[in-house]
Each structure stands twice: as C-alpha cells, then as structure tokens.
Amino acid sequence: MSEFFALVPAAGSGSRMGSGLPKQYLALAGQPMIYHALATLCANVDISIVFVVLAPDDEQWHRYDWSRFGDKLQPLFCGGALRAESVLNGLMAAELEPDSWVLVHDAARPCLSQAQLARLISELRDDEVGGILAMPVADTLKRAAAGQRIARTENREGLWQAQTPQMFRTGLLLQALQGARNVTDEAAAVEALGLHPKLVESESTNFKVTYPQDIRLAELLLGSEKK
Numbered sequence: 713m714s715e716f717f718a719l720v721p722a723a724g725s726g727s728r729m730g731s732g733l734p735k736q737y738l739a740l741a742g743q744p745m746i747y748h749a750l751a752t753l754c755a756n757v758d759i760s761i762v763f764v765v766l767a768p769d770d771e772q773w774h775r776y777d778w779s780r781f782g783d784k785l786q787p788l789f790c791g792g793a794l795r796a797e798s799v800l801n802g803l804m805a806a807e808l809e810p811d812s813w814v815l816v817h818d819a820a821r822p823c824l825s826q827a828q829l830a831r832l833i834s835e836l837r838d839d840e841v842g843g844i845l846a847m848p849v850a851d852t853l854k855r856a857a858a859g860q861r862i863a864r865t866e867n868r869e870g871l872w873q874a875q876t877p878q879m880f881r882t883g884l885l886l887q888a889l890q891g892a893r894n895v896t897d898e899a900a901a902v903e904a905l906g907l908h909p910k911l912v913e914s915e916s917t918n919f920k921v922t923y924p925q926d927i928r929l930a931e932l933l934l935g936s937e938k939k
Contacts, residue, residue, distance in 0.1 A: 714809075714811050714837075715760050715808075715809070715813070716759045716760060716812070716813045716815065716833065717762070717763065717806065717815070718756075718814070718815045718816075719762075719763045719764075719799060719803065719815070719816050719817075720749060720750065720753070720762065720765065720816075720817050720818070721798035721802065721818075721819070722734075722736045722746055722765060722766055723765060723766055723767040723770070723791020723798045724736075724791075724798075733772070734772065735819075735921070736819040736820065737772045738927065740822055740921075740927060740930055740931060741930075741931045741934045741935065744776055745819065745820060745822055745921060745930075746819040746822075748823070749817055749819055750762060750778075750781065750785060751781075752824050752825070753815070753817060753829070754781045754784050755826065756829055756833075758833050759784075760784075761784060761785075762781070762784055762785050762786070763786050763787075763788055763805075763806050764785065764787050764788065765788050765790060765798045765799070765801065765805075766787055766788065766789050766790075766791050767789070767791045770789060770791075773787060788801075788802050788805045790805050794893065794894065795897075796889055796892070796898075799816055799885075799889060799898065800886070800890065800893070803885060803886050803889070804886070808882040810881065810882055810883025810884075810886075811881055811882070811883065812881070813833075813836075813837070813842075813879055813880070813881060814880060814881075814882050814885060815829075815832070815833075815879045816877060816878050816879075816880075816898050817878075818920055820920050820921045820922070821875065821876055821920050821921070822921065822930050822934065823917050823930055823933045823937075824876075824877070825917065825918070825937070828914050828915060828918055832844075832845050832877060832879055833879070835910065836879050836912065839910055841880070841884075841902065841907045841908060841910065842879050842880035842884070842885075842902065843879060843911060843912055844874055844875065844876065844877070844879070844898075844899050844909055844910075844911065845876065845877060845878075845913075845914035845918060846873060846874050846875055846912065846913065847872060847873045847875065847913065847915070847916060848871070848872055848873075848913070849868045849871040849873055851868070852865060852868065853865065853871070872911050874897055874899060875914050875918050875920075876897075878897060878898040878909075880898060880902060880909070884902065884905075885898060885902070888901035888902045888904065888905050889901050891904060
C-alpha cells in the first residue's frame with residue numbers, strides 16, 4: 713500500500729499581516745500559528761511523516777519546542793521565494809517514492825479538523841489523479857472596474873474556493889511543478905498537465921489566516937474545539 717506524507721510550505725513572510733514576524737510564527741491560541749496545522753497533521757494515523765519546508769535562513773524555528781511531535785515532524789531548510797518553489801524543493805529533499813501520496817497544507821490554515829483531513833484521504837486514496845479540499849462559492853461575485861466600481865456580476869455556478877490540503881502522488885506532483893513553477897496552488901500545476909483533480913467538499917472553518925482580524929476568528933474556532 714502507498715504511504716501518506718504531509719508537506720507544509722512555510723518559507724514566506726506573510727506581508728499582508730503587517731507584522732515583522734513571518735506569519736507562520738505569529739501567536740495564535742498560545743502557540744505559533746504553524747503549530748496548529750502541524751499538530752493536526754501529526755495526529756493523523758495515516759500520515760507517516762510531516763515535512764515542514766522553511767527558508768534556508770529561518771531564525772525562528774529553533775526558538776520553539778517541537779519535541780511533542782517526535783520524529784514524525786521533519787524540518788527541511790530549502791524553501792524558495794514562491795510557494796511552488798518551496799513545495800518542489802521540499803519534495804526533492806524528502807526523496808519520497810513516486811507512488812506515495814503527499815498532502816500539501818498551508819501553514820496559515822490552523823483550523824483544519826481531523827474530520828476534514830480524514831474525508832480527504834478517504835475519498836482520494838484510490839483516485840487516479842488526486843484532489844483538494846474545497847468549498848462551493850456561496851456569495852455573489854462582483855468583477856471590479858476602475859475606482860472600485862462594479863463592472864459586472866459574475867456567474868458563480870460551478871465555482872469552488874480552493875483550500876488545503878491538496879493531495880497528489882509524489883511523482884505526479886513533481887512532474888507538474890517542474891513544468892509550472894508560478895502557480896499559486898498544486899492543483900493548478902496538475903491541471904496544466906491536462907488532468908482534473910477531484911473536489912472534496914470541506915467547511916468554511918478551514919479558512920486561511922490572511923489579515924490581522926483573522927487571528928481572532930481562528931482563536932475562537934480553536935477554543936470551541938477544546939470545549
């Protein structure tokens with residue numbers, strides 16, 4: 713049977729947060745933000761190793777205690793300037809078997825639940841392509857023109873909002889990223905090969921922390937899970 717691995721690209725700075733500290737290390741519910749994503753991934757019994765891809769000059773990682781995760785958590789100091797570059801570098805450094813599954817997850821999605829993670833693995837473990845967690849778009853979408861005026865309303869039928877983890881075979885993902893290094897998520901690289909990843913329905917709680925106000929919402933969600 714194929715093994716499952718997780719990979720968390722965490723070499724970015726998160727400039728939209730307006731903080732001098734890289735976003736993945738901002739305090740969230742008493743821990744650095746990345747801790748919560750790593751804890752969820754490490755707790756999953758299907759996942760053998762969780763790789764976290766850090767910038768070569770990362771000075772923050774060793775300031776925290778990661779010992780509770782033992783050998784299941786392995787840092788790789790080979791991150792790049794772009795997300796796709798960090799994922800590609802991480803996959804190459806991890807030296808995984810081509811048919812193994814890798815789940816790429818955002819460090820800034822701290823509220824991923826075990827149920828969401830289990831659903832993704834269950835629905836994709838026998839899939840020929842792989843896929844992603846995602847949510848059908850519920851809000852009305854507006855296309856902006858100059859001066860932040862509405863140009864038109866977009867048809868939201870069939871539109872989904874991509875989340876992570878995004879789960880693909882290691883060999884396929886390596887091939888995809890080597891040919892599409894400017895993509896913003898792994899699914900787009902796989903799509904560029906002419907393949908069609910599966911959408912696995914998720915929940916809005918698995919949102920990406922992007923702006924300062926998102927920190928409070930994430931803390932509320934994490935706090936409610938512990939009650």
